[in-house]
Amino acid sequence: MISSTTCVHNGFDFDPVTGSITAPIFTSATFRHPALGVSTGFDYTRAINPTRSVLEEAIAQLEGAKHGLAFASGMGAISTVIKLFNPGDHLIVGEDLYGGTYRLFNGYYERYGLEFSWVDTSNLALVEAAIKPNTKAIFLETPSNPMMKITDIAQAAQIIHDRNGLLIVDNTFLTPYLQNPMEHGADIVVHSASKYLCGHNDAIAGLVAHSNDSFAKTLRDAQMSEGASLSPFDSFLVLRGIKTLALRMKKHEENGRALAEWLRTHKKVERVFYADGKHAPHNQSRGGNGMVSFYLKDAADAPKILERVKMILFAESLGGVESLITYPLVQTHGAIPEAIRISSGVTDRLLRLSCGIEDAADIIADLDNALKD
Numbered sequence: 299m300i301s302s303t304t305c306v307h308n309g310f311d312f313d314p315v316t317g318s319i320t321a322p323i324f325t326s327a328t329f330r331h332p333a334l335g336v337s338t339g340f341d342y343t344r345a346i347n348p349t350r351s352v353l354e355e356a357i358a359q360l361e362g363a364k365h366g367l368a369f370a371s372g373m374g375a376i377s378t379v380i381k382l383f384n385p386g387d388h389l390i391v392g393e394d395l396y397g398g399t400y401r402l403f404n405g406y407y408e409r410y411g412l413e414f415s416w417v418d419t420s421n422l423a424l425v426e427a428a429i430k431p432n433t434k435a436i437f438l439e440t441p442s443n444p445m446m447k448i449t450d451i452a453q454a455a456q457i458i459h460d461r462n463g464l465l466i467v468d469n470t471f472l473t474p475y476l477q478n479p480m481e482h483g484a485d486i487v488v489h490s491a492s493k494y495l496c497g498h499n500d501a502i503a504g505l506v507a508h509s510n511d512s513f514a515k516t517l518r519d520a521q522m523s524e525g526a527s528l529s530p531f532d533s534f535l536v537l538r539g540i541k542t543l544a545l546r547m548k549k550h551e552e553n554g555r556a557l558a559e560w561l562r563t564h565k566k567v568e569r570v571f572y573a574d575g576k577h578a579p580h581n582q583s584r585g586g587n588g589m590v591s592f593y594l595k596d597a598a599d600a601p602k603i604l605e606r607v608k609m610i611l612f613a614e615s616l617g618g619v620e621s622l623i624t625y626p627l628v629q630t631h632g633a634i635p636e637a638i639r640i641s642s643g644v645t646d647r648l649l650r651l652s653c654g655i656e657d658a659a660d661i662i663a664d665l666d667n668a669l670k671d
Contacts, residue, residue: 309356372490374526375504385411455483493617550588588653616652
């Protein structure tokens with residue numbers, strides 16, 4: 299289990315030369331070599347940078363992995379992982395996940411011969427039924443976005459490992475503080491570090507963690523060759539965010555639980571979706587987060603709420619200290635075809651709220667005011 303101490307001291311305690319307790323931001327594009335054939339370990343920032351290396355070590359330690367990589371966005375991280383597969387390979391993908399992932403897979407990688415099947419991975423019978431002779435991986439989110447469905451990581455891992463494939467888990471929603479997918483059989487963990495890991499809505503970043511030496515060089519070479527590596531300054535911002543991750547996640551969870559309970563009693567709300575961690579299989583997660591989705595009884599109330607909220611900000615993204623509300627139908631999941639959206643539950647009555655670290659009473663009061671007749 300990851301502790302507050304681990305988050306604060308993970309990856310870097312102090313600089314041995316200056317004594318700095320914060321990882322320095324090395325903005326240099328290039329690094330001097332002492333002599334021909336002699337290296338400091340750093341040469342060109344697109345390939346390797348001291349600040350980014352601290353972050354990569356940090357995410358590896360937090361996820362219990364051997365290798366970590368940091369990218370310019372979560373989509374850059376996912377795109378690099380997909381480089382492990384070849385034309386003709388088939389991947390099973392959770393149907394209820396971030397719309398940008400759908401756009402990346404079906405809008406781009408299908409052109410290069412990869413095949414994708416979109417399945418409710420919380421139903422493992424459907425996962426089994428989707429297996430093909432050329433299936434090489436399962437890619438899933440748990441909890442899923444935005445319906446908060448839980449997939450049994452260990453069982454999904456067994457299904458794909460029996461076919462010598464890989465399990466890739468997007469752990470953005472829970473972070474390593476609340477869930478470590480590799481402990482339950484995942485081969486690769488990805489994060490949109492823009493969210494809870496950074497935690498302040500001021501950086502775009504993606505992270506990958508894994509322990510497989512056989513494809514470590516492949517991923518590292520893809521990161522360098524495509525230039526999707528994270529900048530030194532954004533690496534610093536994510537490292538700063540990780541230091542307070544444990545404290546923030548406790549407050550996010552407290553607020554998420556309080557909001558979910560309040561919404562369940564509201565006359566204009568039909569159903570609430572909140573993954574509190576209590577029903578996760580094999581104790582794979584250690585609690586909930588600040589993400590709450592809910593169906594309104596009347597779709598006409600959705601635009602009214604988005605216009606009326608004041609402290610809660612109508613904006614995309616999640617996991618920051620500010621509370622944000624989004625309309626998945628046209629924002630985060632607008633790229634997903636209508637049939638898949640409806641099948642996964644993303645309708646015109648669905649709103650998703652990311653609880654920040656404000657007082658829960660203030661979040662509830664703002665939403666209550668927005669829901670009034």
